[in-house]
Amino acid sequence: MTYLAELKQSGDFLTITRNNEFTLEPVNFTLDNGTLVEVHDTGVIQFTPAGETTKDIVLSSAVHGNETAPIEICDELIQHIITGRLALAQRVLFIFGNPKSINIGQRFVDENLNRLFNGAHNQETDNPEKVRAQKLEGYVKAFFEQGSGERYRCHYDLHTAIRGSKNEKFAVYPFLHGKPWKKSQLQFLLSCGVNTVLMMRSAATTFSYFSSYQFGADAFTIELGQVKPFGENNMASFAKTKETLKALISQEKVEYKEFNADEFELFTVHRTINRTQAEFSFPFADSAENFTGFAKGELLATDGDKQYFAEVEGEAIIFPNANVALGQRALLTVVPLEVNENFI
Numbered sequence: 001m002t003y004l005a006e007l008k009q010s011g012d013f014l015t016i017t018r019n020n021e022f023t024l025e026p027v028n029f030t031l032d033n034g035t036l037v038e039v040h041d042t043g044v045i046q047f048t049p050a051g052e053t054t055k056d057i058v059l060s061s062a063v064h065g066n067e068t069a070p071i072e073i074c075d076e077l078i079q080h081i082i083t084g085r086l087a088l089a090q091r092v093l094f095i096f097g098n099p100k101s102i103n104i105g106q107r108f109v110d111e112n113l114n115r116l117f118n119g120a121h122n123q124e125t126d127n128p129e130k131v132r133a134q135k136l137e138g139y140v141k142a143f144f145e146q147g148s149g150e151r152y153r154c155h156y157d158l159h160t161a162i163r164g165s166k167n168e169k170f171a172v173y174p175f176l177h178g179k180p181w182k183k184s185q186l187q188f189l190l191s192c193g194v195n196t197v198l199m200m201r202s203a204a205t206t207f208s209y210f211s212s213y214q215f216g217a218d219a220f221t222i223e224l225g226q227v228k229p230f231g232e233n234n235m236a237s238f239a240k241t242k243e244t245l246k247a248l249i250s251q252e253k254v255e256y257k258e259f260n261a262d263e264f265e266l267f268t269v270h271r272t273i274n275r276t277q278a279e280f281s282f283p284f285a286d287s288a289e290n291f292t293g294f295a296k297g298e299l300l301a302t303d304g305d306k307q308y309f310a311e312v313e314g315e316a317i318i319f320p321n322a323n324v325a326l327g328q329r330a331l332l333t334v335v336p337l338e339v340n341e342n343f344i
């Protein structure tokens with residue numbers, strides 16, 4: 001195995017992944033502490049500690065290759081695990097989603113990988129992202145289904161946002177089809193430094209929705225900050241996230257402080273505005289931040305000859321992106337949500 005010795009010595013799975021953009025020969029080996037390391041593919045590495053475990057944890061990053069801070073967080077965790085600096089207490093599957101997009105420093109190569117999950121990759125044309133989405137679904141399926149007995153499943157898909165945000169860190173809580181939102185998961189997010197959460201109201205083709213819907217995993221897309229090139233991230237601003245993820249994977253149990261609704265800003269999606277025409281624009285500048293609120297009646301977007309106006313006082317924008325492919329989401333709008341009986 002050309003890369004096995006290098007991986008064992010350095011733990012630098014990210015470089016090995018970046019040097020093998022589309023495929024990587026599977027290998028496995030055992031660390032001195034008894035943890036089994038299995039490389040399933042480029043960017044896909046699984047750790048199974050010796051002894052009893054109770055949780056199956058998926059940590060993904062680089063689903064968009066230009067979102068480097070989450071990549072750096074996972075890279076460090078993987079290196080610390082392989083070099084013995086961090087001993088695991090739980091099963092963990094790390095995924096660098098789109099290696100080629102990391103190397104070109106772009107959100108994606110041909111198609112947004114994070115719109116190709118939950119079966120959306122089955123559409124007509126084939127491209128590397130479609131092939132990759134199908135493979136990643138298979139690795140996550142195998143990982144969760146390998147776990148025997150009653151086990152806890154979670155998948156945290158780590159991103160950063162294109163624009164700045166009034167709430168620097170926030171999470172997207174995939175639609176749960178009426179199942180209750182979990183306060184314990186909000187406590188995990190708060191421990192990561194994330195106090196702002198959007199509750200989605202419809203099915204999606206995102207990685208986090210896939211794990212939530214298909215395997216009942218507690219899952220989020222977690223926006224940890226703003227897109228920056230490698231080396232330009234202020235890693236100090238991710239310290240709480242790193243520490244919380246480290247505790248999650250290296251401890252048998254993790255205690256979070258008591259839930260207090262006052263510590264959170266919760267939103268629910270008011271609507272999704274898709275780009276259907278080539279002529280699509282926003283009236284606001286590229287510098288407009290996520291969570292910017294609009295007065296009722298203010299223009300939000302123009303799609304061809306259709307104009308969208310804020311329907312609710314304070315309707316706020318999330319993920320505005322006029323450059324998405326036709327038919328894809330160009331804007332989410334959200335309105336505040338209070339903790340209610342659907343939170344347990």
Ligand SMILES: O=C(O)CCC(=O)N[C@@H](CCC(=O)O)C(=O)O
Pocket residue numbers: 064114115159160161162163172206208221319320321
């Ligand atoms: O900043 C943006 O416009 C997008 C940032 C990002 O990649 N967000 C995810 C959210 C996925 C979700 O809705 O769960 C995405 O757009 O894929």
Ligand SMILES: [Zn+2]
Pocket residue numbers: 063064067159160
């Ligand atoms: Zn992203």
